[in-house]
Amino acid sequence: MISVPVIMNLVTIPFSETIVARNINLGLLMILSFTSFNVMGIMLGGWASRNKYSVISAARVVAQNVAYEIPMFLIAIALVMVTHTFDLRETVLLQSGGFWNWNLFNFGASPLMPAACLMFFSACWLKPIAPPSI
Numbered sequence: 001m002i003s004v005p006v007i008m009n010l011v012t013i014p015f016s017e018t019i020v021a022r023n024i025n026l027g028l029l030m031i032l033s034f035t036s037f038n039v040m041g042i043m044l045g046g047w048a049s050r051n052k053y054s055v056i057s058a059a060r061v062v063a064q065n066v067a068y069e070i071p072m073f074l075i076a077i078a079l080v081m082v083t084h085t086f087d088l089r090e091t092v093l094l095q096s097g098g099f100w101n102w103n104l105f106n107f108g109a110s111p112l113m114p115a116a117c118l119m120f121f122s123a124c125w126l127k128p129i130a131p132p133s134i
Contacts, residue, residue, distance in 0.1 A: 005034035005035065005037040005038055006034075006038075008030075008034050009030075009031050009034050009035065011024075011030075012024050012027035012030050012031060012088055013027075013031070013088065014088050014089045014092045016092075017089075017092065017093065017096065020088075020089055023087070023089050024087070025086060025087050026086045026087075027086060027087055027088040027089070028076060028079075028080065028086045028087075028088055028091075029086050031088075032073055032076060035069070036065075036069055038065075039062050039065050039066065042058055042061055042062055042065070043058050043059070043062050045058060046058020046059070046061075068123045068126060069123075071119060071120075071123050072120060072123040072124060075116045075119055075120040075123070076120070078110065078113075078116055079091070079103060079116075081110075082103055082106060082109040082110055082113070083103065091103075104117050
């Protein structure tokens with residue numbers, strides 16, 4: 001159950017200008033919603049074990065997930081404000097060319113984009129995936 005939202009995210013990610021499974025206008029919103037869906041699977045896994053310590057551990061992991069997802073979502077909204085679109089293919093087309101066209105180096109739109117990039121990837125990498133074993 002937890003792996004289905006991860007696989008669903010691959011539908012909207014454009015791998016190049018022409019290689020995309022399905023171009024959805026709200027692709028970024030779809031990815032954000034599917035990445036937060038795994039929280040329910042973690043909580044259900046802890047609850048299904050019928051052990052009070054597993055439920056407490058699952059609730060702790062859910063709280064950590066929510067704490068990491070809030071800054072990640074806010075930074076993604078900052079990207080939407082810079083590109084003016086939720087469509088990931090349009091975002092890729094806006095950044096086509098060299099690396100100097102990337103939104104990371106678009107200091108005219110927002111001078112804090114490099115800091116936002118570091119915060120986004122640290123929130124993605126530090127986010128817990130599964131409850132720790134007790």
